[in-house]
Amino acid sequence: MARPPSVHDDELYDRLAEVFRTAGYEGASLGALAESTGLKRASLYHRFPDGKAQMAEAVLGRVERLFDGLLEPMRTDPDVRAGIARSAARIAEFYGGGLLSCVLDTLPLSGAPDRVRLRAAAVADGWISAMADAARRGGRAEDDARSAAEDAFAQVEGGLVYGRLFGDGTPFRRALARLPDLLLG
Amino acid sequence: MARPPSVHDDELYDRLAEVFRTAGYEGASLGALAESTGLKRASLYHRFPDGKAQMAEAVLGRVERLFDGLLEPMRTDPDVRAGIARSAARIAEFYGGGLLSCVLDTLPLSGAPDRVRLRAAAVADGWISAMADAARRGGRAEDDARSAAEDAFAQVEGGLVYGRLFGDGTPFRRALARLPDLLLG
DNA sequence: GTCTATATTTGGATAGAC
DNA sequence: GTCTATCCAAATATAGAC
Numbered sequence: 001m002a003r004p005p006s007v008h009d010d011e012l013y014d015r016l017a018e019v020f021r022t023a024g025y026e027g028a029s030l031g032a033l034a035e036s037t038g039l040k041r042a043s044l045y046h047r048f049p050d051g052k053a054q055m056a057e058a059v060l061g062r063v064e065r066l067f068d069g070l071l072e073p074m075r076t077d078p079d080v081r082a083g084i085a086r087s088a089a090r091i092a093e094f095y096g097g098g099l100l101s102c103v104l105d106t107l108p109l110s111g112a113p114d115r116v117r118l119r120a121a122a123v124a125d126g127w128i129s130a131m132a133d134a135a136r137r138g139g140r141a142e143d144d145a146r147s148a149a150e151d152a153f154a155q156v157e158g159g160l161v162y163g164r165l166f167g168d169g170t171p172f173r174r175a176l177a178r179l180p181d182l183l184l185g
Numbered sequence: 186m187a188r189p190p191s192v193h194d195d196e197l198y199d200r201l202a203e204v205f206r207t208a209g210y211e212g213a214s215l216g217a218l219a220e221s222t223g224l225k226r227a228s229l230y231h232r233f234p235d236g237k238a239q240m241a242e243a244v245l246g247r248v249e250r251l252f253d254g255l256l257e258p259m260r261t262d263p264d265v266r267a268g269i270a271r272s273a274a275r276i277a278e279f280y281g282g283g284l285l286s287c288v289l290d291t292l293p294l295s296g297a298p299d300r301v302r303l304r305a306a307a308v309a310d311g312w313i314s315a316m317a318d319a320a321r322r323g324g325r326a327e328d329d330a331r332s333a334a335e336d337a338f339a340q341v342e343g344g345l346v347y348g349r350l351f352g353d354g355t356p357f358r359r360a361l362a363r364l365p366d367l368l369l370g
Numbered sequence: 371g372t373c374t375a376t377a378t379t380t381g382g383a384t385a386g387a388c
Numbered sequence: 389g390t391c392t393a394t395c396c397a398a399a400t401a402t403a404g405a406c
Contacts, residue, residue: 003371022295026212030400043372045401052400101294105346109291110207121350150347150356155336158343161290162335165306171339174332188389215382228390230383237382 005047012037012047013062016055021101025056026111053113060119063103064126070094071130080138081180084131088176095160098169102160128153131183138184145183152182190232197222197232198247201240206286210241211296238298245304248288249311255279256315265323266365269316273361280345283354287345313338316368323369330368337367 007015015037019028033055034041048054070090077083095102104124108117128149135145152175159172192200200222204213218240219226233239255275262268280287289309293302313334320330337360344357 005371024209024212024291024294027209027294027296029398031398039371040373041400042374042402046371104350105290106209106294108349109209109212109286110204111212117350124347124350147356147359151340151359154343154347154356154360155340156343157346158339158341161342161346162309162339164293165289165302165309171332171335174336175339190389214380216380224389225391226382227384227392231389 007037007039009058010062012039013058017059017062017103020056020059020107021103022106024106024109024111025052025116026109028052028056053116056107056112056116057119059103060107060116060123064123066094067123067127071127074130074134080134081184084134084138084180084183088179091156092173092176095163095172096169098159098163098172099167100160101164102157105157105160124153131179135183135185140183140185144185148183148185152179155182192222192224194243195247197224198243202244202247202288205241205244205292206288207291209291209294209296210237210301211294213237213241238301241292241297241301242304244288245292245301245308249308251279252308252312256312259319260315265319266369269319269323269365269368273364276341277358277361280348280357281354283344283348283357284352285345286349287342290342290345309338316364320368320370325368325370329370333368333370337364340367 005012016033019032019036023029023032030041030044030052033052034044037044039047044055045051048058071087073083073086073090075083077086092098104120108120112120128146131149131152132145135148136142140148155175155178156172159169159175162171163169190197201213201218204217204221208214208217215226215229215237218237219229222229224232229240230236233243256272258268258271258275260268262271277283279285289305293305297305313331316334316337317330320333321327325333340360340363341357344354344360347356348354
């Protein structure tokens with residue numbers, strides 16, 4: 001009979017994500033991915049026959065599902081401003097208060113296959129679209145809502161760049177604190 | 186007699202920068218660096234006996250000197266707002282309208298030696314400090330000036346993250362257009 | 371499903387000729 | 389200063405035992 005997996009999918013993806021987040025696509029070596037997951041390289045190939053590209057895509061899928069949860073208040077709270085604020089708090093926690101890097105930043109570096117880059121863009125677009133929707137429900141015009149959401153995304157990602165450079169999550173947290181005003185004007 | 190170098194320092198650094206920018210530290214292989222510069226790997230080691238770390242540091246030094254030029258209006262224009270706007274225009278051009286990645290984002294990824302990471306942080310700090318100084322000359326309080334400059338840095342870097350993901354420099358350019366208001370309040 | 375072992379390529383780095 | 393040749397470690401990837 002089949003042996004049960006020693007690490008279940010979501011935890012496996014999370015451990016892979018940790019490597020991709022801090023190292024980028026090319027920098028994430030099979031050795032580092034194997035060490036982080038506790039699996040041997042050959043076992044990773046059993047789970048992901050297409051190799052590193054498939055691992056990166058699985059990580060992005062996992063991030064997409066996690067973001068569904070983070071964005072849920074922003075999507076459903078009838079009090080739009082309160083929903084945005086609650087989602088902001090979840091996002092802040094997800095990124096370790098601003099000290100963790102984001103795969104959407106580090107994964108699309110050179111070396112990543114197109115399908116990985118496109119998947120990363122799709123995940124980012126889901127996040128931005130959710131913010132734009134909230135802005136519209138908050139009364140902003142179509143175009144304003146979209147560009148405000150794009151700017152919000154950039155401010156959060158930039159906060160993470162600052163956090164990686166200086167080990168200080170303050171600008172990241174300020175960006176999230178501004179999120180309701182940014183989106184609702 | 187000594188053979189003249191086939192590529193002069195600044196151009197050499199620029200070509201190395203292109204690789205580090207798009208690939209990060211680990212992703213920038215000696216092969217890619219050699220191809221980009223037109224030198225063989227052994228020739229790169231003649232120029233940089235300490236190898237890749239020294240190349241990355243040289244690139245950061247070059248970026249620091251280039252930023253001196255970009256920031257000159259912001260540092261010297263008696264009309265603070267006009268100086269910020271002129272520097273913003275130079276920065277926009279430097280980053281290809283928002284479609285080029287920034288070494289300050291990609292170089293400090295995992296794999297980079299501490300001295301490279303520290304050098305990147307020092308370069309970023311020079312930029313942020315120049316913006317904070319301008320904000321102070323524009324009348325902002327000490328602390329406000331610093332956090333405004335940090336936020337401005339994050340918004341520009343985040344714009345570049347967006348640009349890499351979507352091939353669209355619009356949010357980056359919006360961030361730079363906001364720079365005077367961001368810094369002067 | 372995970373492992374050891376292995377094939378093959380690419381990585382970083384050095385020696386020595388020109 | 390640049391090159392070819394070379395060394396060795398680490399990279400991706402596969403085969404086959406358990």
